[in-house]
Amino acid sequence: MDLFIYLFAALFSVLNPIGTVPIFVGLTQHDSKKERSRISLWTAINVFIILIVSFFVGQYMLTFFGISIDALRIAGGIIIVNSGFSLLSGKFNKKRGINKKIETDAQQRNDIALTPLAIPMLAGPGSISLLIAFYQEHHQTSEVIIGSFAVLAIAIVIFIILRSAHYLAKILGASGIVAISRIVGFIVIAIGIQYIVSAIINIIKVNLM
DSSP: OOOHHHHHHHHHHOOOHEEEEEEHHHEEEEEEEEHHHHHHHHHHHHHHHHHHHHHHHEEEHHHHHHHOOOHHHHHHHHOOOOOOOHHHHHHHHHHOOOHHHHHHHHHHHHIIIIIHHHIIIIOOOOHHHHHHHHHHOOOOOHHHHHHHHHHHHHHHHHHHHHHHHTHHHHHHHHHHHHHHHHHHHHHHHHHHHHHHHHHHHHHHHHHHO
């Protein structure tokens, strides 16, 4: 249970579905309630597929490109820390990986569940590197099952949050969403720094001790 909570909390912090609420509301403001539900469901499914494939296949990609797990932790940690600083400054919510042109194109398309919602707004380099690193450390059958359930749980939460996005936007308001995002941003920074520190310590142990 501790492992499940750890991975779920880390994924929730890095993906920050709450921060996606304002953009989801903006992109779906002219859609019907049924269409919003459909987009929410397919966004969650797409995120689940992206994360679970990264979880199981990511290690082979590292081997193919000759990338060490410590290098991945440092790179992923830098990306995660950068995302955390963006959340704290408020810049992450304004962009979430999309520019004005992409946003306009998305509003003109019927299906936005894959892009830009699933990629790059939710599943990105930070969450992918986090899962790959997790698999490297926890690859026993029971741990892999727990990790898979954590990915499924985060996908379900994403669906619930996006499905309720228009209600959350009214209840929390812009200031409430920003406040939550900045709290999450602080946690994200801590996660990223922990990844970097762990990698550096491991490199020192391997090479100097």
